Amino acid sequence: MDLKSKLRHVMNFPKEGIDFIDITTVLQNPEALKYSLDCMKESMEEFGDYDIIVAPEARGFIFGVPLAYMTGKGFIPVRKPGKLPYKTISFEYELEYGTSTLEIHEDAVKPGQKILIVDDLLATSGTAESIIRLIEKMGGEVVGIQVLIELEFLKGRDKLKGYNVKSIVQF
Helix, strand or coil, rough: CCCCHHHHECCCCCCCEEEEEEECHHCCCHHHHHHHHHHHHHHHHHCCCCCEEEEEEEEEHHHHHHHHHHHEEEEEECHHHHCCCCCCCEEEEEEEEEEEEEEEEECCCCCCCEEEEEEEEECCCHHHHHHHHHHHCCCCCEEEEEEEEEEEEHHHHHCCCCCCEEEEEEE
């Protein structure tokens, strides 16, 4: 299946000059959604053994939770400030169109735990880098980063040297 053809481009969102890749067209199509998840699951096998999947809100959750279910792993949410009910640690990072902060429960990752990060898209790598910092601060080991879409022209992968990154669709 040509997943590229199933994705919608929204120009100038969320601000002027951004070509936003909209995944809702894939999510609305049962065959495209299943194919996306199946491709991601198959790609994740190359990471080897890991204990748990970590994904950021909101679109990372869309793929992270079903992939955790499909692989028999647990799931750890990474959220925007003020959304998690227990004590958190946070990390501020830059996006391709601003800054943001992510938080994780301070006891979510155990020392030595092997973590696989899942998200919908890799752009400038700000989100992935911040999740890596949070995981490593708690003593976890990032075994890989699996995304559905990679915007290669933004060279986010270059900032993730030393980490195994896999994507299904590249622009």
